[in-house]
Amino acid sequence: MMYYSRLKTAAVIAVCFVGLLLCVPNFASLPGGFWRQIHLGLDLRGGSYLLMRVDLQTLARERLDSLTDTVRQALLHDGLGYRNLRTDVAANAVTFTPRSPDEHDRDISVLRALPGAGPNELTVSDLPDGRIALTLSAASLRNRARDAVSQSIEIVRRRIDATGAVDPSITRQGDDRIVVELPGVSDPDHVKRLLGTTAKMTFHLVAQGVSTDHPAPPGVDILPMQNDPKALIAVQHHVDVDGADLTNARAGQDSQTGQWAVDFTLDSLGTRQFAEITRANLGKPFAIVLDNKVITAPVIQGVIPSGSGQITGNFDAQKATDLALLLRAGALPAPLTVIEQRAIGPSLGADSIRAGAISLGIGFLLVVAFMGLFYGLFGWYANLALLANLVLMVAVLSLFQATLTLPGMAGMLLTLGMAVDANILINERIREEVKRGRTALGAMQAGFERATSTIVDSNATALLAHVMLFVFGTGPVRGFALTITIGIVTTLFTTLLLSRLLMVRWYALRRPTLLPV
Amino acid sequence: MFRRPIARFVPDGTRISFMRGRWLGLATSAVLSLLSIGLFFYPGLSLGLDFRGGIVVEARTQGPADFGRIRAALAAQHVTEAGLQRFGGPDDVLIRLDAPAGKDAGSEAATQALVERVRTAVSQAQPGTQVLRADAVGASVSSELFRNGLLALGISLLMILGYIWFRFEWEFAVSAVLTLVLDLTKTIGFLAVTRFEFDLVMVAAILTILGYSTNDKVVVYDRVRENLRKYRSMPLRELIDLSINETLNRTLGTSSTVFLAALPLALFGGATLSGFAWVMLFGIVVGTSSSIFIAAPILLLLGEKRLRRDAQSAAPVRARPAGN
Numbered sequence: 001m002m003y004y005s006r007l008k009t010a011a012v013i014a015v016c017f018v019g020l021l022l023c024v025p026n027f028a029s030l031p032g033g034f035w036r037q038i039h040l041g042l043d044l045r046g047g048s049y050l051l052m053r054v055d056l057q058t059l060a061r062e063r064l065d066s067l068t069d070t071v072r073q074a075l076l077h078d079g080l081g082y083r084n085l086r087t088d089v090a091a092n093a094v095t096f097t098p099r100s101p102d103e104h105d106r107d108i109s110v111l112r113a114l115p116g117a118g119p120n121e122l123t124v125s126d127l128p129d130g131r132i133a134l135t136l137s138a139a140s141l142r143n144r145a146r147d148a149v150s151q152s153i154e155i156v157r158r159r160i161d162a163t164g165a166v167d168p169s170i171t172r173q174g175d176d177r178i179v180v181e182l183p184g185v186s187d188p189d190h191v192k193r194l195l196g197t198t199a200k201m202t203f204h205l206v207a208q209g210v211s212t213d214h215p216a217p218p219g220v221d222i223l224p225m226q227n228d229p230k231a232l233i234a235v236q237h238h239v240d241v242d243g244a245d246l247t248n249a250r251a252g253q254d255s256q257t258g259q260w261a262v263d264f265t266l267d268s269l270g271t272r273q274f275a276e277i278t279r280a281n282l283g284k285p286f287a288i289v290l291d292n293k294v295i296t297a298p299v300i301q302g303v304i305p306s307g308s309g310q311i312t313g314n315f316d317a318q319k320a321t322d323l324a325l326l327l328r329a330g331a332l333p334a335p336l337t338v339i340e341q342r343a344i345g346p347s348l349g350a351d352s353i354r355a356g357a358i359s360l361g362i363g364f365l366l367v368v369a370f371m372g373l374f375y376g377l378f379g380w381y382a383n384l385a386l387l388a389n390l391v392l393m394v395a396v397l398s399l400f401q402a403t404l405t406l407p408g409m410a411g412m413l414l415t416l417g418m419a420v421d422a423n424i425l426i427n428e429r430i431r432e433e434v435k436r437g438r439t440a441l442g443a444m445q446a447g448f449e450r451a452t453s454t455i456v457d458s459n460a461t462a463l464l465a466h467v468m469l470f471v472f473g474t475g476p477v478r479g480f481a482l483t484i485t486i487g488i489v490t491t492l493f494t495t496l497l498l499s500r501l502l503m504v505r506w507y508a509l510r511r512p513t514l515l516p517v
Numbered sequence: 518m519f520r521r522p523i524a525r526f527v528p529d530g531t532r533i534s535f536m537r538g539r540w541l542g543l544a545t546s547a548v549l550s551l552l553s554i555g556l557f558f559y560p561g562l563s564l565g566l567d568f569r570g571g572i573v574v575e576a577r578t579q580g581p582a583d584f585g586r587i588r589a590a591l592a593a594q595h596v597t598e599a600g601l602q603r604f605g606g607p608d609d610v611l612i613r614l615d616a617p618a619g620k621d622a623g624s625e626a627a628t629q630a631l632v633e634r635v636r637t638a639v640s641q642a643q644p645g646t647q648v649l650r651a652d653a654v655g656a657s658v659s660s661e662l663f664r665n666g667l668l669a670l671g672i673s674l675l676m677i678l679g680y681i682w683f684r685f686e687w688e689f690a691v692s693a694v695l696t697l698v699l700d701l702t703k704t705i706g707f708l709a710v711t712r713f714e715f716d717l718v719m720v721a722a723i724l725t726i727l728g729y730s731t732n733d734k735v736v737v738y739d740r741v742r743e744n745l746r747k748y749r750s751m752p753l754r755e756l757i758d759l760s761i762n763e764t765l766n767r768t769l770g771t772s773s774t775v776f777l778a779a780l781p782l783a784l785f786g787g788a789t790l791s792g793f794a795w796v797m798l799f800g801i802v803v804g805t806s807s808s809i810f811i812a813a814p815i816l817l818l819l820g821e822k823r824l825r826r827d828a829q830s831a832a833p834v835r836a837r838p839a840g841n
Contacts, residue, residue: 043789051658053625187648189633196626339625339655341632347577348649355787362781367774374770376522407718410782410790414725414797417778418732421771425736428767435529454739458732461680465673465728469721472669474662477721484725516521 002445002504009505012497016388022395038397041405041479042181044353046346048188050180051173052195052336054152056145059334061089063136063144067122068094069237071134072219074110082107084131085218093135095127107132116140145176148333153178156336158329159194178336186345198291198335199326201243203277206285206297210234226293227314233294235287240277243290245270249327251320254312260320261312264327271307279303288313290323356409363413364390371420375427377516378503382423385499389419392490393483402486405479415487421458422495426451431517440515444507448500455496463488526769527762535761535809536754536817542810550699553706562708565716566652568666570659572614572628573652574635575604579645582610590642594634605788609649612639616656625655666720673724674698677731685738688824692815693734696807700730700800707799713792722793726800729775733768733808740764741816745824753821757813772805 004012025035042049064087071094075082081099088095098104108124111134116122121140125133153170156178160168169181182191207220212232216222219238225231249264266274277286278300287297288311295313315323367386371379393412397404430447438446466488469481535542566573576582584601587610591599596614604611612635617627632653640646654662674694682690704723708715740760748756761768776798783794 053657187636187651189636192629192633337625338629338653340658341629341651341653343648343651345647345649347647348575352787352789355785355790358785359781359790362785363778366777366780370770370774370777373524374522377520379522406789407721407793410786410793413778413782414775417775418729418771420774421732421767424767424770424774428764428770431529432763450743454736457684457739458735461677461731461735462728464676464680465724465731468669468673468676469724472665472672473721474665474717477717480718480721480725 002441002448002507004501004504009501012501015493016391016498019388019392019395022398023391026394026398036398036401038394039401039403040349040353041403041408042183042342042349043344043406044349044356044404045183046186046344046349047181047183048185048191048344049340049342050182050188050192050195050338051340052156052178052180053339054145054149054176054178055335055337056148056176057089059145059148060092060136060141061087062334063141064089064092064094067134067136070114071096071111074114075107078106078110080107080110088133091133091135092138092141093133095131095133097131101130104132149176149178151333152336155330155332156180156195159325160191162325162329163191163194165191177339184346186343188341188343192338192341194322194326195336196338197326198332199323199329200331201246201288201290201327202239203241203243203274204235204238204287204289205240205277205281206287207234207236208284221292223287223289223292223294226290226295229293233287233297235289235294235297240286241266241270241273243327244331245273246327249324251315251317251324254310257312259312260315260317261310262315262320262324262327263310264308266307266309268307271305274307274309275303275305352406356406360409360413360416364416367416367420371423375423375517377506378423378427378430381499381502381506382420382427382495384502385423385494386416386419388498389487389490389494390416392494393487396486396490397483402482403479404483407477407480408483411480411483412487415484415491418462419487419491419495422451422455422491423499425454426495426500427517430515434515434517440512441507443515444503452496455492459488459492526766531762531765532758533762533765534758535813536758538810539814539817543814546699546703546807546811549706550702553702553709556706556709557702560709562705562715563712565714565719566613566654566659567716568659568663570616570628570654570656572612572616572632572635572654573650574612574632574639574648575650576610576612576639577647577649578608578610578643580643581607583643584610587612587639587642590638591635593641594638596631596634596638599635610639616654616659625657628653628655662717666717669720669724670701670727673727677727681731681735681738684735685742686820686824688816688819689738689741692812692819693731693738695815696734696812697727697730699811700726700803700807703803704796704800707796711792711795713796718789718793719796722796722800725797726804729801730804730807733772733804734812736767736771737761737764737808737813738816753824754817757817761809761813768805768808772801776801 024030025037068085068087072085080103082096083099085096098107111124111132114122120137123135123137125135127133149172153172157170160170160180165182165185167183171179173179182188185191210217210220212222212234216234219236220234221237222232222234225233245267247265247267249262251260251262253259254261282300285297285299288295295311368383371382375382393415426447429451430443433443433446463485466481466484470478470485473481587601598614600613602611602613603609614631614635617631632651636648636651639648674697677697678690678694681693701723704726708719713719737760740763741757744756744760779794779797779801783791783798786794
């Protein structure tokens with residue numbers, strides 16, 4: 001306990017020195033590319049935090065809707081009839097009653113021949129009441145959901161990058177959530193609007209001669225106009241050209257009218273479809289639908305073979321730019337809902353840093369004064385170790401590029417308060433051993449030995465509590481738990497190794513008969 | 518000042534008979550905890566945004582905040598049920614809203630739309646107003662955060678129980694956790710009285726208090742265990758008193774340093790952290806005194822027959838050697 005090999009001494013000092021070096025990049029830039037810094041949390045630098053949920057229910061419903069469409073077309077194609085064709089969302093199935101029992105077997109074989117998205121995606125079964133059910137497997141829905149979340153993250157990233165946000169962080173949380181952190185963006189309204197738009201653009205033929213006052217006949221949807229939600233228009237459910245086939249979209253002003261518009265270009269598949277549709281339906285209105293709202297429904301004036309077109313719809317510059325951005329980034333596979341938002345302005349962040357720094361400074365000084373007053377020389381050694389502790393905490397946080405939050409600063413402060421506990425334990429123990437009549441050497445030796453098990457026990461319980469906090473906590477609480485957890489580890493190092501080293505060196509140099517306790 | 522210590526809490530050889538006042542300590546603690554439980558039901562905790570859901574917008578106006586104009590601007594945005602509150606200086610205003618009720622109840626989108634309306638209203642009410650913070654938490658998130666907070670509390674209590682059980686005897690673990698539960702109820706009572714908002718940061722404060730309080734008890738227990746081996750025939754009551762006295766300087770010293778570290782945070786930490794820090798300070802005082810006046814008496818009650826059952830027959834004490 002009283003002997004430090006040269007190697008051990010050198011190692012302890014080296015760790016402190018490396019720690020000091022690792023702290024420097026937080027205050028001054030160093031040459032070389034590998035230096036790392038602590039990140040300031042959003043609460044300190046200002047910014048926005050958005051927690052979003054991917055609407056997986058809608059995703060499942062849409063898959064079932066499109067499956068219903070497929071079933072209808074497959075049956076019609078083979079001249080088979082059906083009644084009560086409907087989607088059963090609860091059972092993940094499409095069900096219908098055959099026109100007559102004779103057609104039952106042919107219905108089944110048509111359904112069996114349907115291509116699924118993967119093996120075993122679809123099962124065909126007879127229901128007790130004579131209906132036939134085409135069921136989507138749970139596994140395929142799960143896969144679809146997982147893919148949808150990954151794809152959503154990708155699209156969210158593209159959309160946010162397009163807004164020019166600096167250093168955004170987009171991460172998955174749990175099964176169906178996405179966390180977006182935008183440093184420096186204190187008003188997330190624009191981003192929220194961009195992310196809240198699915199941007200699913202499709203081209204449909206307008207169902208002519210269908211009244212919008214009555215419920216829609218099968219295969220027709222009655223949709224509102226985007227500019228005037230009260231104006232309704234009936235369009236064919238069938239998608240003639242999908243906006244996912246876009247290769248480019250940009251906002252611009254129409255050369256003749258000066259109105260803002262979005263110019264788009266389709267890929268080869270889209271171009272071919274677009275040419276065919278325009279050729280076959282000259283003079284008929286063609287609706288451009290964005291997220292179930294009709295932007296515009298112009299009459300087809302001529303064949304469009306080039307695959308490029310223009311969308312006009314009373315846009316202003318901002319709306320046209322946003323729409324172009326959304327179309328370029330692609331449609332979200334499912335709607336996103338913001339379920340939690342935290343936005344912090346830059347001035348509040350600066351206030352918090354100041355408050356945190358002042359508290360940290362004063363707290364440090366108070367603890368240092370206390371230790372000096374109550375424990376004399378060994379107290380000052382403890383203070384040196386405390387300073388090293390602070391340095392090492394900052395070093396470890398920098399090394400992990402951890403995020404420092406306001407609660408994190410509180411955690412550092414509390415660590416400083418708790419860190420000297422180990423020194424107090426050792427000093428009190430040494431003092432007791434001296435009173436029992438041990439020599440200076442014996443007292444120090446016994447003090448270190450006996451106090452160590454207590455120190456380990458007490459720190460282990462604290463560590464347990466904070467690891468729990470880190471695992472179950474969210475947001476700011478995690479930052480707090482992280483700094484305290486790191487603090488406990490650095491405390492064990494500075495008290496069990498560094499401050500003991502100082503005391504042992506002092507003893508070796510002075511060989512005192514009386515200890516300053 | 519640089520060589521010898523110049524201050525000390527209690528002189529060496531202090532022998533205060535804490536266990537004589539054990540019933541008084543336990544009774545006081547029980548009364549306080551019962552009162553706190555009463556306060557928990559009425560008036561109850563003031564739940565923060567994290568757990569209640571809804572909206573909080575903090576704004577700094579140029580010149581003193583004019584609540585009348587802000588209310589009018591909010592009304593123009595069809596926001597009528599907002600609570601306005603001064604926050605820090607005269608130009609800081611805090612606007613609170615519950616999650617929308619009625620037809621929009623539980624709708625996350627409605628909550629999110631509302632926050633934009635509040636933001637607009639506040640910036641229009643007085644020119645030059647800065648929105649410092651705008652938070653909106655949907656109902657599903659708040660209930661989940663609440664569940665996670667309670668889960669973290671419960672699990673850490675269990676882990677502390679397990680750890681002390683493993684390192685000491687079960688009497689130590691049970692008395693520690695009982696004491697922690699008493700500490701916890703008092704902290705809840707403190708929150709109810711002071712009306713500090715109970716949110717995730719407060720859960721962090723409470724967990725830290727539990728960690729600190731456990732740490733404090735472990736040090737006393739560690740000494741009790743050591744003395745159990747050292748003084749084989751000493752009655753448990755005297756032995757616990759001796760152990761508390763021997764560790765008294767340390768107990769007071771460490772609680773002072775933690776207190777001193779947290780004090781600036783309470784005084785200068787700003788509105789966000791001062792509530793947290795005051796709860797910490799309260800917890801440090803409660804946690805320190807409960808080590809002496811609650812945990813030790815409970816240990817005495819639980820262990821009087823068991824931990825010392827061998828003392829009469831002068832047989833070796835059955836203490837686990839894990840601490841060596």
